[in-house]
Amino acid sequence: MTEANIRLECLRPAFRWQQPTGEEIREVLRLAGFTGGAAAKALGLGAKGDRTVRRWIGEETMIPYAAWALLCDFAGLGVIWKEVCTPRGKFSG
Helix, strand or coil: CCCCCCCHHHCCCHHHCCCCCHHHHHHHHHHHCCCHHHHHHHHCCCCCHHHHHHHHHCCCCCCCHHHHHHHHHHCCCCCCCCCEECCCCCEEC
């Protein structure tokens, strides 16, 4: 886990990504300074979006990669959906 208690596997582009736990989602929200309602608003989840966020944290439903990636960016963890192509044509990130 990183200093923020988020596994590196959760901070990768979608094709190599592992689903975060509810605790990891909670930690990203904390780092971003978001409540569930604020996260829902920032993600454009609509009127009952805070309930959706609670379901992600409670691990009742899986968080979509796009939502996770945006939350990570809001939390200052970087733009996890981008990979850098090295001169040999291999990807890193």
